[in-house]
Amino acid sequence: xxxxxxxxxxxxxxxxxxxxxxxxxxxxxxxxxxxxxxxxxxxxxxxxxxxxxxxxxxxxxxxxxxxxxxxxxxxxxxxxxxxxxxxxxxxxxxxxxxxxxxxxxxxxxxxxxxxxxxxxxxxxxxxxxxxxxxxxxxxxxxxxxxxxxxxxxxxxxxxxxxxxxxxxxxxxxxxxxxxxxxxxxxxxxxxxxxxxxxxxxxxxxxxxxxxxxxxxxxxxxxxxxxxxxxxxxxxxxxxxxxxxxxxxxxxxxxxxxxxxxxxxxxxxxxxxxxxxxxxxxxxxxxxxxxxxxxxxxxxxxxxxxxxxxxxxxxxxxxxxxxxxxxxxxxxxxxxxxx
Numbered sequence: 001x002x003x004x005x006x007x008x009x010x011x012x013x014x015x016x017x018x019x020x021x022x023x024x025x026x027x028x029x030x031x032x033x034x035x036x037x038x039x040x041x042x043x044x045x046x047x048x049x050x051x052x053x054x055x056x057x058x059x060x061x062x063x064x065x066x067x068x069x070x071x072x073x074x075x076x077x078x079x080x081x082x083x084x085x086x087x088x089x090x091x092x093x094x095x096x097x098x099x100x101x102x103x104x105x106x107x108x109x110x111x112x113x114x115x116x117x118x119x120x121x122x123x124x125x126x127x128x129x130x131x132x133x134x135x136x137x138x139x140x141x142x143x144x145x146x147x148x149x150x151x152x153x154x155x156x157x158x159x160x161x162x163x164x165x166x167x168x169x170x171x172x173x174x175x176x177x178x179x180x181x182x183x184x185x186x187x188x189x190x191x192x193x194x195x196x197x198x199x200x201x202x203x204x205x206x207x208x209x210x211x212x213x214x215x216x217x218x219x220x221x222x223x224x225x226x227x228x229x230x231x232x233x234x235x236x237x238x239x240x241x242x243x244x245x246x247x248x249x250x251x252x253x254x255x256x257x258x259x260x261x262x263x264x265x266x267x268x269x270x271x272x273x274x275x276x277x278x279x280x281x282x283x284x285x286x287x288x289x290x291x292x293x294x295x296x297x298x299x300x301x302x303x304x305x306x307x308x309x310x311x312x313x314x315x316x317x318x319x320x321x322x323x324x325x326x327x328x329x330x331x332x333x334x335x336x337x338x
Contacts, residue, residue, distance in 0.1 A: 001105075001106055001109075003032065003082035003083050003102065004033065004034065004080060004081045004082050005028075005032065005034075005081050005082070005083045005084075005085055005098050005102070005162070006034050006075075006076075006079035006083070006084050007025045007028075007033060007034070007035045007036070007085045007087055007098075008036050008038075008072060008075035008076065008079060008084060008085065008086050008087065009021060009022070009025065009035065009036065009037045009038070009087050009088070009089055010040055010068055010072050010075065010086075010088070011037055011038065011040060011042065011046050011050065011071075011089035012039075012041070012042050012068070012071075012089070013042045013043060013044045013046060014042070014044075014046050014089035014090060015042075015044045015046045015048075017089060017090035017208060017210075018046060018049050018050060018089045018090075019049060021087060021088075021090060021091060022035070022037070022050070022053050022058065024092040024095070025058075025087060025093060026053070026057075026058070027095050028093060028095060028096075028098050028099070029095055029099045030096075030098040033081075033098070034057065034059065034079065034080065034081060035053075035057065035058045035059065036058075036059045036061070036075045036078055037050045037053075037058060037060045037061070037089075038061055038063060038071040038072075038074055039060065039061065039062040039063070040065050040066065040068070040071040041062075041064045041065025046089075047060070059078070061074070061078065066176070067176060067179065068174075069174035069175055069176045069178060069182045069186075070174075070176050072086060072174050073173045073174050073176070076168065076173070082164065082165055083102070083162055083163065083164055083165065084162070084163045084164075084165065084168050085098060085159070085161075085162055085163075086158055086159060086161070086163075086183070088158070088159060090208040090210055091159050091205060091206060091207055092122075092126060092206040092208070093159065093204075093205050093206075094205065094206070096202075096203075097117060097203045097204055097205060098162065098203075100117070100203040101115045101117060101162040101200050102162075104198060104200045104203075105198075111164040111165075111166040111167065112166065112167060112193070112194050112196075113164075113194065113195060113196060113197075113198050114161065114163065114167060114190060114191060114194040114196070114197045114198070115161065115197075115198050115203075116136070116137075116160045116161055116162075116197055116198070117160040117162075117199070117200050117201070117202075117203030117204060117205065118131045118133075118137065118160070118201050118202075118203065118204045118205075119131070119156070119157040119160050119204070119205045119206070119207050120132070120204070120207065121206075121207050121208075121209050122207070122208060122209065122325075123208070123209055123321060123329075124322075124325045124326045124328075124329035125325055125328060125332070126206045128325065129206050131204065134155075135148045135152050135154055136148055136154055136155070136156050136199075137199055137201065138199050139196065139198050140196070140197050140199075141197075142191045142192060142194055142196070142197070143239070143242040143248075145191060145197055146188065146191065146235070146239045146242065147239065147247065147248065147251050150235060150236075150239060150251045150254065151250070151251035151254045151255065153254075153255075155184065157205060157207045158184075158187065159207070160203070160205055161187060161190070162203075163190055167194055168190065170193035171189040171190040171193050172189060174186045177227070177230065178227045179221075179223050179226075179227040180218060180221075180223075180225075180227035180231065181231040182227075182231075184231060184235070185230075185231045185235070188234070188235055189238070191238075192238055192241070192242070209318060209322065210322075218262060222267075225262060225263060225267060225270065228259060229263070229270055229273070229274075232256065232259060233277075235255065236252045236255065236277075239251065249281040249282055249283070250283070252281055253278050253281055253282075253283035253285070256274050256277065256278055256285055257285050260274060260285050260288055261288035261307065264287065264288050264303070265303055265304065266304065288303075290303070290306055290307075290310075291310075294306045294309070294310050297309055297310075
């Protein structure tokens with residue numbers, strides 16, 4: 001068994017992180033691979049940086065800006081791999097990530113097994129990353145996987161997955177209507193097409209925490225909030241297609257409650273729709289709670305102000321940590337090069 005693995009890298013304005021991502025792809029100990037970079041209409045030096053790696057068996061294609069989903073779909077049409085590794089342009093694969101997963105696949109020899117692995121957040125220094133298990137870090141059936149994700153508010157970072165072409169074709173393309181949670185919705189469909197998930201703890205990826213320009217940042221974007229709602233409704237539809245039971249209905253209600261605060265109170269249209277959906281499932285969504293440290297702001301200025309300040313403070317802290325880690329990364333890199 002020596003399958004070709006296609007590493008697909010959609011990139012938009014990623015000139016600062018892309019070199020490290022490409023180096024991690026090229027450095028994979030699994031040698032039978034192809035690497036395809038789709039420059040999604042970047043306005044910085046992403047395309048130029050990607051082409052520096054073209055001589056190293058990296059295929060680079062530039063397109064007009066059409067969004068993440070369209071870029072991944074285009075890369076898939078170009079690739080020839082038996083297995084697909086999607087990799088965002090700011091994340092990093094451990095050197096033996098793919099090899100560990102292929103080795104695990106040999107034990108099952110099933111193209112319908114969906115392989116996952118360990119992941120950890122980092123800013124710039126991967127050696128500071130901490131791998132903290134969550135309830136999805138084990139072998140699970142599709143229905144158990146979705147139940148845990150939705151009821152316990154946990155997820156599997158998209159680059160952890162290694163997907164057979166058979167599963168990818170059964171799932172269909174990424175949804176180009178989504179501007180948020182594109183990967184979450186897509187891998188739910190892959191999951192539905194699979195027989196089971198197999199977790200390989202030694203297969204590791206590093207998930208970079210970037211700024212507010214990241215795809216996964218919602219902020220005040222109504223477009224992303226609409227996408228989140230669409231993804232949520234699809235998640236619930238997918239889970240209920242696998243099993244219609246009391247525990248599934250409870251998981252769906254918990255799932256809606258988790259994300260309720262992103263719509264409350266500004267998007268009353270969505271609030272009403274979610275309440276209606278919860279009612280159909282035999283439940284009710286409670287007004288989002290506010291931690292005590294922010295409750296006094298809520299009592300004086302209202303929920304919206306308190307939530308805005310809370311998120312601003314969180315982003316400010318993350319930005320400070322990111323700047324510090326970058327400074328330390330550059331310092332350590334200079335010392336290593338001497």
